[in-house]
Amino acid sequence: MQTPALPPQGATVRARRWRRLRRAVALPLAALALSGCTVPSFGASPGATTSSRSVFHLWQWFSIGAVVIGGFVCLLILYAVLRYRRKGDNIPKQSQYHIPLEMAYVIVPLLIIVGLFAATLVVENKETANPATKVTINVNAFQWGWKFTYPGTNAFVYGQTTQEPEMVMPVGENVHFNLTSSDVIHGFYVEAFNFSRYALPGVKNEFTFYAEKTGTYFGQCTQLCGLYHALMWFRVKVVSQSQYATWIASFNNPADEAAAKAAAKTTYQQTSSVVPTKGSTTKFGR
Ligand SMILES: [Cu+2]
Known part of the structure; x- marks a missing residue:
């Protein structure tokens, strides 16, 4: 064999x-x-x-x-x-x-x-950099939501926990932001803008965005700020300049003016005793 x-x-x-x-x-x-x-x-x-x-x-x-x-x-x-x-004398050449x-x-x-x-x-x-701008948006964070006001206009956007406030801004233009907080430290974060800033009580943080394309982008608070921190979402809707002008003009009636004035003065707080939940859990704007 x-x-x-x-x-x-x-x-x-x-x-x-x-x-x-x-x-x-x-x-x-x-x-x-x-x-x-x-x-x-x-x-x-x-x-x-x-x-x-x-x-x-x-x-x-x-x-x-x-x-x-x-x-x-x-x-x-x-x-x-x-x-x-290998063990033993297998040492590399020394070159000190x-x-x-x-x-x-x-x-x-x-x-x-x-x-x-x-x-x-x-x-x-x-x-x-903070170049000269024609459009300014004041962003105010609070437990647990966001208020966006537009100085010189009646426009304002507000929403907390169960809502998803949608900030509107124009494309192709420098937009100045003043970021503040009414109570504790919050984090203003927009993923599509690769941008995050603290919203601090008693401090105004300023920055400028120049959006290059229209769309709706997801934003959220990134600083653990209390019980409903996880519900502090918002959206940034970037629209054309004419759509932005139309949106601003849509607030031009006396009732809006009174509401905007009241909103500018109001420090919002979570009032509901019911545990809030979001209407949607979809992540959007990517
Ligand atoms: Cu938070």
Whole structure:
């Protein structure tokens, strides 16, 4: 009877190595896929305003940089682990006091940090710029809702817990915002604008949005502010300039004027003793 020929020793070792390498590559790839990381947005919104688009691009470049540098470091670690894994005198060549190498690994990270800092500074200056504007909206946060008033007009929008107030603003125009709080600290966050600011009692936070496209975007409070914090939603409806003018004009009657004056003075508070629930649980505006 003939004994089957054994595969050559070298081929077995190579097959085992290949299997290990595939596992080493598959594991990080699986981790990346399972983490739900979306490429090329890296989980951020592409942005509906000028500054949010800059923030988005900054985020993209930061993420790409992190992936490249992280990947390079991982490869170096992997190489050292695999190449020098045997015990004994299997020590890599020591190269301390290699001045050019040491200077390179001090200077290169410094340059990277300066680059990241400069890019962040440019984008943040853009985001905090307050150019001259024709439209102003006062945003007032309270437990647990939002009031949006439009100085110089009778328009106002108000809503709490069970409601979803919808702030209206024009596209293609700088709109100035004054953000305040009536009671505790709230967070004004609009995902599509890549923007978040504290609404602080006794402090006026100012910022400007230049919406680049029309649409309805989701906003919410991002600072745990009490019992019904989770119900502090609102919407931002970006409309054309003519639609905005029509909307403002729709408040031009004496009853609206009286209501707007009263709303501007009122500090709203949650009054219902019944546990409020939202009419809809749909997330919109993405
Ligand atoms: Cu809140």
